[in-house]
Amino acid sequence: MKIKNLINWSKQNLFSSVFNSLISLFCIYLIIISLPPFIDWAFLSATFEGKLKTDCKTSGACWVFVKVWFEKFMYGFYPVENIWRINLSFLILILSIAASFFVKDKFKIYILFFLIFIFPIIAFILIHGSFGMQIVESREWGGLALTFILAIFGIIFSFPLGVLLALGRRSELPVIKYFSICFIEFWRGIPLITVLFAAAVMFPLLLPADTYVDKTLRIAIGIAIFESAYIAEVVRGGLQSLSKGQYDAAKSLGMGYWKMNIFIILPQAIKTVIPGIANTFIALLKDTPLIVLVGMAEILGMINLAKANPYWLGMAVEGYVFAAAIFWVVSYFLSSYSQKLENKYSTEKK
Amino acid sequence: MKKLSNFKNNLSKNLQWQNFLPQFFLLLFFCLLIFYFTRNAQINLLARNITSGFDFLSTNSGFDVQFSLIPYDGSFSFGRAYLVGLLNTLLVSFFGIIFASILGFVIGISRLSENLLLSKLSLFYVELFRNLPLILQIFFWYFVVLRNLPSTEKSLILLNFLIVNVQGFYFPKFIFTNFPFVLYGIIFAILTIFLVKYYSNKMFYNTGKYLPVFKLSLVFLILFPLIFSFLGNVGLKFEQAKLIQNFGIFNYVGGVKLVPEFLALLFALSLYTSAFIAENVRAGILSISKGQKEAAKSIGLNNSLSLKLIIIPQALRVIIPPTTNQYLNLVKNSSLAAGIGYPDLTSVFAGTSLSQTGKAIEIIFIVMMTYLSISLFISLILNWYNKKIAFISK
Numbered sequence: 001m002k003i004k005n006l007i008n009w010s011k012q013n014l015f016s017s018v019f020n021s022l023i024s025l026f027c028i029y030l031i032i033i034s035l036p037p038f039i040d041w042a043f044l045s046a047t048f049e050g051k052l053k054t055d056c057k058t059s060g061a062c063w064v065f066v067k068v069w070f071e072k073f074m075y076g077f078y079p080v081e082n083i084w085r086i087n088l089s090f091l092i093l094i095l096s097i098a099a100s101f102f103v104k105d106k107f108k109i110y111i112l113f114f115l116i117f118i119f120p121i122i123a124f125i126l127i128h129g130s131f132g133m134q135i136v137e138s139r140e141w142g143g144l145a146l147t148f149i150l151a152i153f154g155i156i157f158s159f160p161l162g163v164l165l166a167l168g169r170r171s172e173l174p175v176i177k178y179f180s181i182c183f184i185e186f187w188r189g190i191p192l193i194t195v196l197f198a199a200a201v202m203f204p205l206l207l208p209a210d211t212y213v214d215k216t217l218r219i220a221i222g223i224a225i226f227e228s229a230y231i232a233e234v235v236r237g238g239l240q241s242l243s244k245g246q247y248d249a250a251k252s253l254g255m256g257y258w259k260m261n262i263f264i265i266l267p268q269a270i271k272t273v274i275p276g277i278a279n280t281f282i283a284l285l286k287d288t289p290l291i292v293l294v295g296m297a298e299i300l301g302m303i304n305l306a307k308a309n310p311y312w313l314g315m316a317v318e319g320y321v322f323a324a325a326i327f328w329v330v331s332y333f334l335s336s337y338s339q340k341l342e343n344k345y346s347t348e349k350k
Numbered sequence: 351m352k353k354l355s356n357f358k359n360n361l362s363k364n365l366q367w368q369n370f371l372p373q374f375f376l377l378l379f380f381c382l383l384i385f386y387f388t389r390n391a392q393i394n395l396l397a398r399n400i401t402s403g404f405d406f407l408s409t410n411s412g413f414d415v416q417f418s419l420i421p422y423d424g425s426f427s428f429g430r431a432y433l434v435g436l437l438n439t440l441l442v443s444f445f446g447i448i449f450a451s452i453l454g455f456v457i458g459i460s461r462l463s464e465n466l467l468l469s470k471l472s473l474f475y476v477e478l479f480r481n482l483p484l485i486l487q488i489f490f491w492y493f494v495v496l497r498n499l500p501s502t503e504k505s506l507i508l509l510n511f512l513i514v515n516v517q518g519f520y521f522p523k524f525i526f527t528n529f530p531f532v533l534y535g536i537i538f539a540i541l542t543i544f545l546v547k548y549y550s551n552k553m554f555y556n557t558g559k560y561l562p563v564f565k566l567s568l569v570f571l572i573l574f575p576l577i578f579s580f581l582g583n584v585g586l587k588f589e590q591a592k593l594i595q596n597f598g599i600f601n602y603v604g605g606v607k608l609v610p611e612f613l614a615l616l617f618a619l620s621l622y623t624s625a626f627i628a629e630n631v632r633a634g635i636l637s638i639s640k641g642q643k644e645a646a647k648s649i650g651l652n653n654s655l656s657l658k659l660i661i662i663p664q665a666l667r668v669i670i671p672p673t674t675n676q677y678l679n680l681v682k683n684s685s686l687a688a689g690i691g692y693p694d695l696t697s698v699f700a701g702t703s704l705s706q707t708g709k710a711i712e713i714i715f716i717v718m719m720t721y722l723s724i725s726l727f728i729s730l731i732l733n734w735y736n737k738k739i740a741f742i743s744k
Binding site for chain 1: 369372373376377380387390391393394395397463464465466467468471477478481482483484485486489490493494682683685686688689696700704710711714717718721722725726
């Protein structure tokens with residue numbers, strides 16, 4: 001019975017016409033030449049146990065490489081005994097985001113407030129060290145943790161600036177309006193890598209000779225400013241989707257510009273653009289590994305370092321596949337979540 | 351007159367203190383910031399004994415690049431190095447846009463195929479390539495795929511046409527004699543196509559019948575250059591790359607060589623961008639309501655005509671704006687070339703030239719302005735196109 005169903009199903013879906021059958025056969029061919037060798041390489045004949053490259057005797061992947069270097073890929077040169085501090089700050093982040101799913105809408109605003117204003121301070125104190133904790137200079141930060149730190153700080157700090165720019169772009173005051181437009185279009189028109197180069201080599205020239213701004217901080221500022229232009233465009237979309245009646249109603253209650261925006265306009269606008277902000281964050285997360293090009297020891301930098309290690313030559317594939325798997329999982333699930341949100345909001349509107 | 355009173359109105363509005371003050375402070379802040387930065391830069395440059403200004407563009411660069419479209423070596427100026435980088439950026443962007451468009455279009459259509467296997471495979475393709483960081487993809491193509499190709503003496507030779515080895519890909523060079531005749535043929539074909547188009551429009555209004563203009567154009571475009579080259583005695587020779595042994599080292603000489611840096615960047619950019627374009631194409635086709643297709647059928651248009659006159663023009667309206675944005679992203683993303691040393695604008699100018707001269711401010715300024723100009727140019731075209739195709743609603 002089941003087999004009959006299967007045959008019927010494939011007749012309808014795969015072999016309905018000659019052309020269709022040819023396409024199906026081609027697809028099956030593609031799957032056969034690519035999937036089994038990959039599974040064989042990654043799992044069946046791969047080596048998982050061991051401590052040295054010489055433990056890998058099979059033809060498959062040598063996951064020993066990833067196992068041995070795991071801590072370096074994740075945390076860079078961060079002191080091993082302090083790694084719990086990074087873990088703790090990410091745990092706080094994940095818990096507070098998870099909490100926002102379970103609390104009432106009224107409390108969500110407090111969680112947002114916490115994430116934007118308080119969490120960065122806590123995370124910085126934890127990761128950098130203070131209050132008797134050993135200080136870890138930011139040049140020792142690295143690995144995937146650094147990628148996430150810069151991406152998350154980038155999006156958090158770009159948010160207030162982005163909202164201001166979005167309001168500025170819709171302002172009636174010409175100086176503010178054109179300043180915002182120029183600012184946004186400038187940052188959106190240049191690639192992130194030039195911003196990173198500017199932050200790494202040009203920015204120190206613009207400060208007094210005796211001030212020293214840490215390179216990681218400079219890059220974080222660069223990313224935040226760069227990203228604020230994108231956030232501004234997303235928020236502007238939300239502002240445009242609001243009906244004029246909302247402004248009129250707020251004004252008729254005697255609210256001024258700031259009161260109106262903070263209590264009436266922005267909460268509604270931002271709610272509708274949460275999926276857009278999530279997409280911006282995903283794009284940023286995929287762009288952050290670029291910091292490897294200005295010499296930061298983020299995960300790709302650590303892989304490039306590890307694969308050049310004389311004891312581990314020829315392990316590039318394993319390293320890149322490992323990094324790819326992490327980025328893919330994070331990016332895929334975030335984007336499918338944001339798509340779900342988008343569908344939810346678009347149906348709510350109707 | 352109205353404009354003037356408007357202006358006066360605006361002016362008086364702007365001079366009210368609650369409107370005037372924020373604008374004034376923004377300008378003041380901005381000017382102070384610029385002043386602060388320039389002042390610091392002057393002091394810092396003086397301390398480091400670096401002169402400012404753009405004179406360095408005409409001095410000898412003293413470094414070589416491994417891939418250039420125009421003659422270049424260390425004896426040329428930094429201005430020339432800039433040009434080399436810009437051309438390389440444009441080259442990889444141009445081919446990237448072409449491949450990404452073709453791939454994206456095919457995958458986007460496949461996503462909507464009734465064949466379940468094909469649509470799922472396309473979905474897999476899209477999700478795979480758009481969810482991986484581009485720099486990772488570039489590293490993968492460069493360090494894993496292209497750096498592990500066979501060495502020169504064990505090159506793969508495909509169809510006696512393409513030679514593949516770790517040094518890059520070698521295509522034969524096309525060498526024409528009497529080449530202008532081919533051009534004459536193409537020009538003649540284009541003229542004929544315009545004539546046919548004109549005639550077919552006329553015929554359509556008079557009799558309601560259509561000429562297969564597109565198919566005819568293709569035939570003309572192939573046939574006329576062929577006839578002309580036959581008449582003009584055009585010769586075509588392939589100059590295949592040759593294997594030469596020099597001091598025991600094998601090397602291919604001649605032909606058209608594509609370096610692996612270029613190929614890695616091209617592959618990664620095309621695949622990454624095509625995944626996004628595929629989604630745009632899919633969204634565009636899905637955006638057309640079923641009623642449109644049914645309406646086209648009910649007024650007697652056959653399948654290809656309804657595609658051509660009803661579906662595609664409407665779908666393009668939805669597809670083109672986000673796709674142009676993707677082209678823009680592709681051009682900007684080509685700057686990741688710095689990661690593998692393909693001599694594009696960023697790596698030649700903001701990388702090598704900057705470390706040679708130390709003129710960080712000028713060079714970063716030039717590079718940013720170049721990308722900004724490209725971006726603004728593309729958005730200008732997009733805006734013009736959007737205006738042209740916008741629904742005329744009353």
